[in-house]
Amino acid sequence: MKPISARVTKGITVGTILRVADNSKAKLSKVVCVIGYKGIKRRYARAGVADMVSVSIIDGDLSLVGKVMKAVISRQRKEYRRKDGRRIKFEDNACIIIKDEKTGTPAGTVIRGPVAREVVERWPEIGKIASIVT
Template sequence: MKPISAKVTRGITVGTILKVADNSKAKLAKVISVVGYKGVKRRYARAGVADMVSVSIIDGDLSLVGKVMKAVIIRQRKEYRRKDGTRIKFEDNACVIIKDEKTGTPAGTIIRGPVAREVVERWPEIGKIASIII
């Protein structure tokens, strides 16, 4: 994964329920693991904006419910700091389901709501279909 230019506070843990912001027929997803997380024994893995996580779909199309997929976090409620000193926070926790881990190709074609700039730095494929980048 590419580095990003902000010091992102990791505000999403294992068990957090995320809103799925694309049109991939899933509505809600539960975080089950963080890809690439290396931590202390018995500590919950944590993720922030632009991190890849494994999610289990808990609401949406019946063919998707219960499936385990990869997703990228595009918004988080916990505020984080950018290099220029500004602090950013969103009103919800949201993710985008991806098809390919290497390139980050999204499963949907439209992303509803804003996307953090750090996500576009790390995952340019998501930035191509984003309508608003903050």
């Protein structure tokens, strides 16, 4: 994964319910694990904006419910700090389902709502279809 320019506070833990921000027929998902997390024994894995997580679909199309997929976190409620001193926070926690782990190709074709700039830095494929980058 590429580095990002902000110091992102990890505000999403295992078990957090995320809104799916793309049109991949899933509506809600639950974080199962954080990809690449190296932490301390018996501590919940945490993730922030632009991190890749593994999610289980809990609401949406019946063919997708219960499936485990990879996703990238696009928004989080917990505020984080950018290098210029600004603090950024969103009104919900959201993710984007991806098909390919290496390139970050999204499963959907449209992304609803804003996407953090840090996501576009790390995953340029998501930035190509994002309508609002904050």
